[in-house]
Amino acid sequence: xxxxxxxxxxxxxxxxxxxxxxxxxxxxxxxxxxxxxxxxxxxxxxxxxxxxxxxxxxxxxxxxxxxxxxxxxxxxxxxxxxxxxxxxxxxxxxxxxxxxxxxxxxxxxxxxxxxxxxxxxxxxxxxxxxxxxxxxxxxxxxxxxxxxxxxxxxxxxxxxxxxxxxxxxxxxxxxxxxxxxxxxxxxxxxxxxxxxxxxxxxxxxxxxxxxxxxxxxxxxxxxxxxxxxxxxxxxxxxxxxxxxxxxxxxxxxxxxxxxxxxxxxxxxxxxxxxxxxxxxxxxxxxxxxxxxxxxxxxxxxxxxxxxxxxxxxxxxxxxxxxxxxxxxxxxxxxxxxxxxxxxxxxxx
DNA sequence: TGCATTTGACCTAT
DNA sequence: ATAGGTCAAATGCA
Numbered sequence: 001x002x003x004x005x006x007x008x009x010x011x012x013x014x015x016x017x018x019x020x021x022x023x024x025x026x027x028x029x030x031x032x033x034x035x036x037x038x039x040x041x042x043x044x045x046x047x048x049x050x051x052x053x054x055x056x057x058x059x060x061x062x063x064x065x066x067x068x069x070x071x072x073x074x075x076x077x078x079x080x081x082x083x084x085x086x087x088x089x090x091x092x093x094x095x096x097x098x099x100x101x102x103x104x105x106x107x108x109x110x111x112x113x114x115x116x117x118x119x120x121x122x123x124x125x126x127x128x129x130x131x132x133x134x135x136x137x138x139x140x141x142x143x144x145x146x147x148x149x150x151x152x153x154x155x156x157x158x159x160x161x162x163x164x165x166x167x168x169x170x171x172x173x174x175x176x177x178x179x180x181x182x183x184x185x186x187x188x189x190x191x192x193x194x195x196x197x198x199x200x201x202x203x204x205x206x207x208x209x210x211x212x213x214x215x216x217x218x219x220x221x222x223x224x225x226x227x228x229x230x231x232x233x234x235x236x237x238x239x240x241x242x243x244x245x246x247x248x249x250x251x252x253x254x255x256x257x258x259x260x261x262x263x264x265x266x267x268x269x270x271x272x273x274x275x276x277x278x279x280x281x282x283x284x285x286x287x288x289x290x291x292x293x294x295x296x297x298x299x300x301x302x303x304x305x306x307x308x309x310x311x312x313x314x315x316x317x318x319x320x321x322x323x324x325x326x327x328x329x330x331x332x333x334x335x336x337x338x339x340x341x342x343x344x345x346x347x348x
Numbered sequence: 349t350g351c352a353t354t355t356g357a358c359c360t361a362t
Numbered sequence: 363a364t365a366g367g368t369c370a371a372a373t374g375c376a
Contacts, residue, residue, distance in 0.1 A: 191353060193368060206367070210352090222367090 011042030168236045173225065187241060189221060201227045209241060217242050 018035045025031045189207035197204045202225035209217040218239035226232040 190351090192370095194354075195366070195368095198365065204366085208368095 007042050007046035011039055011046060014039045014042055166236050166238050168234055170226070170232050170234055173231050173233045185221075185235070187219065197224070200224065202230065215242060 014035065018039060021035070025035065188210035190210045190212075191205055191207050193206035194203050195206070204222055204224040207221045207223065209215075209219040211217045212219075219241040220238045222236040222238075224234045224236075226234055
């Protein structure tokens, strides 16, 4: 653990140094790059070692980790309630690396080598695992043996009234116009609530399917900005859309696919993943997040449309859904990912 | 006028 | 008691 703290302290020092020198080096890209690189590597090293500790220390407890963080953070910073909560979340992540939403966030924040590391340890799976939360994990008995003794944290409230499967995806928030608008995902939603969430900087918005009353469609989603990066929103889907199955429903939408949104420092990519357990109920990858930068997304209501032309979405749809041929450019882009991130179903 | 959003109140699980 | 989730009246907009 000492080594971890050394890495973290070095990263913090490097960050401070970078902050101080920023005005001077902002125009010297090479120096800027090496400074950022140093910070990145230090945090990466820390995380790598924490992961190693986690794999070897089956009885690691949240308390001991928390104490380590607390002592580290208390050098000259008084941690308030929110910061404690954020550390709690980080600890949850460390003990539950399966939550895809966090993993994606981590992939953005740290070097790209980390996810392969997780993958090689067999601790991370895409497909069935994408975005599945703790409840989903607990149901997934086959995974227990692969958790390498990492215990799911003593959970906070697991289920509320509705016992629906939840899936979380990270999508880029709109950069222009009304950035509070949820990303487009091909469905029409109606906002029915917003709430401040303890330990989170940004409020959580609650949406239900516009056709809930008409078609008794139970689909809901929660949209929340990520604390660490407001440019990313965390979208949690619950319930299946049945509105499109109704004979009297509006025009159908394109077949949704499960997705993986892969965010890194400089660009955002959206990678389609076939879902083993549900191949028709989750939002289409191509549509998610495309509202960012879409001028039409500024201002108007958050509801979207069935059967209306969406040039950008269509373009992406074409890229992702242009049949099973392996010739399209997007597939070539994501091919390495697909090869490495083996779906559970393919294994069995 | 009808639909969507806002927001305080209420409900419910822990 | 508390926090997350939902309801519903008030309000805004086209």
